[in-house]
Amino acid sequence: MVAAPSGAGKSTLVNALLEREPAISLSVSHTTRPPRTGEQYGRHYYFVERAEFEREVAEGIFLEHAEVHGNLYGTSRTTVDGLLAQSRDVLLEIDWQGARQIRAAKPDCVSVFILPPSRPELERRLRGRGSDAPEVIERRLHNSREEIAHAHEFDYIVVNDRFEDALDDLQAIVHAVRLRSPLQWARHQALIDALLAP
Ligand SMILES: Nc1nc2c(ncn2[C@@H]2O[C@H](COP(=O)(O)OP(=O)(O)O)[C@@H](O)[C@H]2O)c(=O)[nH]1
Numbered sequence: 001m002v003a004a005p006s007g008a009g010k011s012t013l014v015n016a017l018l019e020r021e022p023a024i025s026l027s028v029s030h031t032t033r034p035p036r037t038g039e040q041y042g043r044h045y046y047f048v049e050r051a052e053f054e055r056e057v058a059e060g061i062f063l064e065h066a067e068v069h070g071n072l073y074g075t076s077r078t079t080v081d082g083l084l085a086q087s088r089d090v091l092l093e094i095d096w097q098g099a100r101q102i103r104a105a106k107p108d109c110v111s112v113f114i115l116p117p118s119r120p121e122l123e124r125r126l127r128g129r130g131s132d133a134p135e136v137i138e139r140r141l142h143n144s145r146e147e148i149a150h151a152h153e154f155d156y157i158v159v160n161d162r163f164e165d166a167l168d169d170l171q172a173i174v175h176a177v178r179l180r181s182p183l184q185w186a187r188h189q190a191l192i193d194a195l196l197a198p
Pocket residue numbers: 002003004005006007011029030033064065066068069073074075093094095097098099140
């Protein structure tokens with residue numbers, strides 16, 4: 001899972017990570033936020049009306065869902081389970097509230113929080129992106145404090161100052177996760193058995 005205040009560079013970093021790590025798939029979320037210019041249904045998000053989203057919540061289709069910046073966002077159970085069934089590593093872009101729900105549902109998950117190098121730089125990036133109306137940017141800047149206040153709940157923190165350094169850090173986390181003991185025991189059982197043989 002990757003979380004960050006809006007504008008820290010989370011989506012840009014995640015997209016670059018996916019190019020470097022083709023075994024990872026991004027889970028496409030459902031949202032009631034209107035699409036930005038260039039965003040495509042099914043690629044960036046499944047854009048739905050609030051009534052439809054609320055019906056889906058009642059049907060229990062979401063592994064987690066939360067209200068962020070006045071819009072609803074959710075991760076579909078079937079999207080994640082479908083990717084896991086194909087032995088894909090699944091990456092979620094999610095806020096701190098959703099991350100809490102995923103930790104409860106999937107205790108072996110790994111979470112990363114992206115920090116911007118400073119407040120002025122966060123503001124510069126949010127405005128420079130040019131994708132949101134001024135009042136939407138103000139709301140995201142205001143909400144960034146609440147998001148950042150939860151950074152300590154995450155397993156890893158990456159500061160996105162120089163982009164390539166932050167990308168290297170993210171990739172190092174992916175490599176470390178793949179080397180975790182339970183996975184390695186399963187993968188190298190034959191080797192371990194041979195080494196333990198008398
Ligand atoms: N809980 C939850 N949060 C999500 C989900 N998808 C996106 N978000 C979060 O919603 C927030 C807003 O995302 P978005 O509207 O794409 O704006 P951006 O972060 O400024 O690019 C970010 O913190 C995302 O991580 C989801 O499925 N569940």
